[in-house]
Amino acid sequence: MLLATDHARLLLADRIGPGALAVDATVGNGHDTLWLAERVGPHGRVFGFDIQAHALSAAADRVAGLRQVALVHAGHDNMRAHLPTTAEGRVAAVMFNLGYLPGADKTVRTRVETTLAALQQALEVLTVGGMVTLVLYPGHEGGADEAEAVRGHAARLAGRYSATLAGRLNASGAAPQLLAIERLA
Numbered sequence: 001m002l003l004a005t006d007h008a009r010l011l012l013a014d015r016i017g018p019g020a021l022a023v024d025a026t027v028g029n030g031h032d033t034l035w036l037a038e039r040v041g042p043h044g045r046v047f048g049f050d051i052q053a054h055a056l057s058a059a060a061d062r063v064a065g066l067r068q069v070a071l072v073h074a075g076h077d078n079m080r081a082h083l084p085t086t087a088e089g090r091v092a093a094v095m096f097n098l099g100y101l102p103g104a105d106k107t108v109r110t111r112v113e114t115t116l117a118a119l120q121q122a123l124e125v126l127t128v129g130g131m132v133t134l135v136l137y138p139g140h141e142g143g144a145d146e147a148e149a150v151r152g153h154a155a156r157l158a159g160r161y162s163a164t165l166a167g168r169l170n171a172s173g174a175a176p177q178l179l180a181i182e183r184l185a
C-alpha cells in the first residue's frame, strides 16, 4: 500500500540531487531528515526543525556523522530566521509530516496558525521546480481543522504554484492525505 509518507518521497526524489538544500519542517525521530541527508549528500545541506528536544536528540543519533544536517530546536514558523540568506529561492524540498510524534505526548502537535505561517515561509524559500510536501492527518485530534486550513491555503495560491492533493479513496475520510505544492515559476 502506498502510504502518504512514501508518496512524499516518491514525488521529491527526482528533485533533490547532490548539493541541494532541503528542509525537514517536522523532524520527529528523523526518518525524513536522514532520507533528505542521503539525497543531498555531503555537499548539500538539510535544516531540520522540531519543538521537542527529545525528538531532536533521537534524530541526532539517527543522522550522527552526517555533517550536512543542521538540527534546530525551534518552531517551523521561525524557519526563515534560521535559514542562511543564501538559501532564499534555492531550497529544493521542504517536508512536513503534521500531527504528533507517535508514541510521545499527543498534545504536542502541529497547530493551524504555526503550520500556515511555516508553509508560507517554505513556499517563499523554494527554488523554481522545488516542492513542499505535507502529510495531513484528518483523523487526529485537531487534524481535520488543520488539514482543512492547509488545503484551503493551497487552493488559493497564485498560479506560480501548483498544488495537488492525494489520498486513499476506498478508506474512511480519516485516512492521511498528501498535499504537494510545486513552484512553477
Ligand SMILES: C[S@@+](CC[C@H](N)C(=O)[O-])C[C@H]1O[C@@H](n2cnc3c(N)ncnc32)[C@H](O)[C@@H]1O
Residues within 6 Å of the ligand: 025, 026, 027, 028, 029, 030, 031, 032, 033, 049, 050, 051, 052, 055, 074, 075, 076, 077, 097, 098, 099, 100, 101, 102, 108, 109, 110, 111, 114
Ligand atoms: C508526525 S511527527 C514527525 C515524524 C517525523 N517525520 C519522523 O520521521 O519521525 C510531527 C513532529 O512535529 C513536531 N512539531 C509540532 N509542532 C511543531 C512546530 N511548530 N515546529 C516544528 N515541529 C513541530 C512534533 O514535535 C513532532 O515531532
